[in-house]
Amino acid sequence: MRNMEKLEFKKIFPGVWRAGVDFQYPGYNYGGLLERAGVKPFQEGFDKQAETPFPFAEAPRAKQAGGKILFMFPFGGQERLYGLGLVYERLEQTLQVRHLRCDHYGGKDNGRTHVPAPFYVSDAGYGVFIDSASVISFYMGGSVRKDAKNPPPEKNRGRDADWQSAQRSEYVEVSLDGGRADVYIFGGASMADVVSRFNLLSGGGCLPPKWGLGMWQRVNIKYSAEEVKQDAAEFAKRGVPLSVIGLEPGWQSNSYPCTHEWDAERFPDPKEFLREMSGMGVRINLWENLYVSKSAKIYEKLKPYSGTHTVWGGVAPDLCLPEARNLMMDQHRRDHVAYGVSGYKIDECDGFDSWLWPDHAEFPSGVAGVEMRQVYAALFARALDGLYRSTNRRTYGLIRAANAGMSSFPYCIYNDCYDFRQYMTGLASTGFTGALWCPEIRGVKSAEEYVRRFQIGCVSPMLMINSWAERVTPWSFPEVENIIRDVIKLRELLLPYLYTAFADYRFGGLPPFRALCMDFSGASATSQAGVLDSTDNPYALGKMAEIVDQYMAGRSLMVAPVFTGNTRRDVFLPEGEWYDFYSGEALGGGKTISIDCPLEKLPLFVRGGEKGGVIPTMVDGTVSVLCYGEKGSGSFYDDDGLTYDFESGTYYRAALSFVKKGGAVEGTVTVEHDGYRPVPFDFMPIGNGRS
């Protein structure tokens, strides 16, 4: 391949093109993210995708300079760019510079993040994915070249009021180390369409087991089997639904570094413990990190297949080697999964710089430390995926890092961030990146905050209390225990809708939780003029007014969470028809409304119109289809909720539509796939006098 050659893209799926570069670089070459994750494109999903035109008029180019590859992608007009992994400060990435490196969030969006996915999306309707495990630098349209065809006009800061520190260039430029990388271009009618194709390339989204969408409680780090059972009994006694209990580090005989073996004192008979919990209808999830203690039984065997550096004194398994993976998975199968452990919380795989191996660490597979940190989470999730598939039981859990290519692995991202606005930005940003965010509930300061945090969890990938450090339970604040119980029950009510949203993720790649701007370009950020301040804003940078406290859940539900201290809030209703979820009141669209926010109510809005207005819910064992507006449509998906049998067709899918006539509703069910038992539907008009 020669320098600055135009990349030759080949169409590999409808709306997806690939080009590989190989500059024959003699130094270290990085692996690909899809290769490390071991995932394959989901052909069945692509079969339903429409053809789209190649999005660039001018061909993207590549060049080698020293030990780096440079890519140039055309950029222009007023397009807005999103993505580049998990972010907390701003969704829009236009004109930003990011060096994407897997690391714990350090308080600033600078590229060091738990999810450094090298994928961006333009609201002009395309996406770019650089498939390399290198630390990749993205210059998002602010680097103007000397030989630019249409350079922005020069301004004089000493005279021109419209001088700005940022300028728009003609290219997004991307550089990375090594000589090899694959580039994927995605087309699409909307950003959601583009992201769906990106997820299908990674194998489609994950479909959690149904129990994964229930109530989760993580217990204190020092809990014993007896204490866990007592907590579960207390849930039952109080009538609070409970699906999963997560054990924190103390369940292991040693942790930080880990043995992954049961603590004989706290959990003397793990098999019996799991059996009893199962009898109470509660699944067990185990915390772990991957650094193996000298006192672990597999230590001596594992040691030769680990990196040069320890983490908290434990060896770091070289997960690129089958020997290391097999030692870990055999132990996990024997000691956990065989007893019924439902999944894991995989902590500290995010390259927290202060204690991870250094970038120059060496692994026996030959994979460099700096690459291993980018893909460690993927390698382990992949190994666990194999383990659970071999039992034909789905898993669902938590993981503190991800990267591109992991959308099909059933894990939610979390970290220590807890600020409301950052939390919501994080949740919205995962939708651009093939990841899910768990808005865990912990360390709250008041009953009001407690309810508000719970409400965010209610319509999210995972509703979970994390009580590992402080003691937090659904009855922590007695004065709101009933409200909390209702929030948990609202989630149960919404299960059919949310499960269908996940099926759309699994089969079609559509993220179940999305930033508002992904569906509605009118909800993009607006730039507000900056105010000069010699200390706080010396370049008079404008601020982004982004809507991050509203997001889409599934195709038709919009969530507008309220945070502590607020009794009213503004809600932006995009163009179209919108309804209040509870009352069915028609609210119109294309405007901002102000609403009352009583504590007990999570503001929820239903997108109406011909392709909306339908929310399947579960009421007393039957599917109640809530119908908003005069007519609408939606869909319903169901399967056993437990196994992978759906992958071979054992599932049910139906299109649902309705028309209201007078006070009555006339529903139509069109079965699209009948591989699983059908359910009776009850179409229920909401609004028009009913609520």
Next chain:
Amino acid sequence: MRNMEKLEFKKIFPGVWRAGVDFQYPGYNYGGLLERAGVKPFQEGFDKQAETPFPFAEAPRAKQAGGKILFMFPFGGQERLYGLGLVYERLEQTLQVRHLRCDHYGGKDNGRTHVPAPFYVSDAGYGVFIDSASVISFYMGGSVRKDAKNPPPEKNRGRDADWQSAQRSEYVEVSLDGGRADVYIFGGASMADVVSRFNLLSGGGCLPPKWGLGMWQRVNIKYSAEEVKQDAAEFAKRGVPLSVIGLEPGWQSNSYPCTHEWDAERFPDPKEFLREMSGMGVRINLWENLYVSKSAKIYEKLKPYSGTHTVWGGVAPDLCLPEARNLMMDQHRRDHVAYGVSGYKIDECDGFDSWLWPDHAEFPSGVAGVEMRQVYAALFARALDGLYRSTNRRTYGLIRAANAGMSSFPYCIYNDCYDFRQYMTGLASTGFTGALWCPEIRGVKSAEEYVRRFQIGCVSPMLMINSWAERVTPWSFPEVENIIRDVIKLRELLLPYLYTAFADYRFGGLPPFRALCMDFSGASATSQAGVLDSTDNPYALGKMAEIVDQYMAGRSLMVAPVFTGNTRRDVFLPEGEWYDFYSGEALGGGKTISIDCPLEKLPLFVRGGEKGGVIPTMVDGTVSVLCYGEKGSGSFYDDDGLTYDFESGTYYRAALSFVKKGGAVEGTVTVEHDGYRPVPFDFMPIGNGRS
């Protein structure tokens, strides 16, 4: 050179050893920082340095892995590590990980900093400098190897109360890109001793002209010549001393990008303007950044000698090429220096990622963009150094970036940081890194804060108001105008002492402003146990109780600035004898005292004893030697304060000592170098009834 070979260090100066590695790497190899700065070791200073033993019992080693060099330096016991450039959050760098890259401070100490100097110092009495312009990763003793001889014991987070997230390893590990680098090891009896040798290697410290230590005022970005003259006249009218006025971007015909040419409307006759200002005793400093506008006269000639990418539309001169440097310097000489411009404020050379060229930018010299960002400040300071030397006039100014090797260039670092504690940490940290910090005064909110900010400036490398954005003058708060005037006069009083401190920097490498712990190991940080919090401190990290609001100025003065809202403060007095600067009261040592902090007084303390207690001051044109305690000693340096003649011996230096007998003081002057006119000394006892 073979892998993991022990480095062969050769002694090159007393207490300084060098080893070069060259792994014959075929990819991009970085230049050295000393080479880019073009500096030579200051032999005369080393002639006075004592021999010290090589500090490591086990030889440091080097290895190549892929395209990286790895260095391993022994680390052990309870040693504390400092340095690694400009920092704001904590001075001590033990167990930290830093990837040193020139960039604007982003709110976190993570290695992206204005001064990414790859030099660290241990309180065990040694220093390590990696001379490479690569982005260098430092793992400061927290990366434990699997094959460690004495690994830290495993702990169980689920059971052991003393589990800690950080562990001490046996090595500091350092890695960088490319195949070539020089390593320097420095010995010394103290950290100040080690740092002095590091500075001597870079040519010694800078000696500012005397006028540079006077009062500076930077004026508004849009000021005209007339407005500047009016401001200067107002200073004179109010009896407020003024030494330098700094012009901000609007003096140029275009700025951001820059022409470096005078704005014909605001400054129609720059030569006459400079002449008039000179007549008022005021020097002119010019703001600039280095990105050249299309409307600059040199643009067309410069363009071929610039990088591929523009910055604010201006071309970035390839300062590694003599053609680019000469074009810039010829213009600067002709249009500025010939008229008497005294120096520059060199802005935005710090690689602010959002608008600098990308790392993959190419420069015609073949130097990569990622290297150029690390050394751009050094290259320009070097060029200006040549220009001013050719006129035999010293300069003094401001620069927004530096790197190792720049201690001999007369510039102060600044940035937008303004938080009191961060400001003081920044000031203290520059002492570890061959840089100076300007605690500029701007945008203050109250008269009280104004006084407190001024007091920090009073005993600092540069006392400067920065009024570029907001209007700030010494009389901004009429109620404290007299206090401000007294603060400026206190700085004038201290000039002989501060100038001598700079001479010690110039000739001996001793930083004029130093963290307390550099001189007194008893003033090191103490670690406070962390409190577990699931959100704010999930690893229960301890906090560092570092003393950053006290620092040493010169050999004998300790400054303890007070910040807004405080009327009392604690002051730690290290072991020894300490005196109140104003009253001479003996305060003892080895303890913490609590003092009153009336607004008008900057707390200053004099270190007494046989090698202290002497503060030469300037009172009505004669040198008044303030004498604290029963006996003491110090020194005095003088020269023309203006030219480089001191470098060929045209200076005066004397040792001063005194003994008190009864109420009288008996002073002794021992002339050490008599190349410049002697001054009369007046030894004045402070305390013992006088003050």
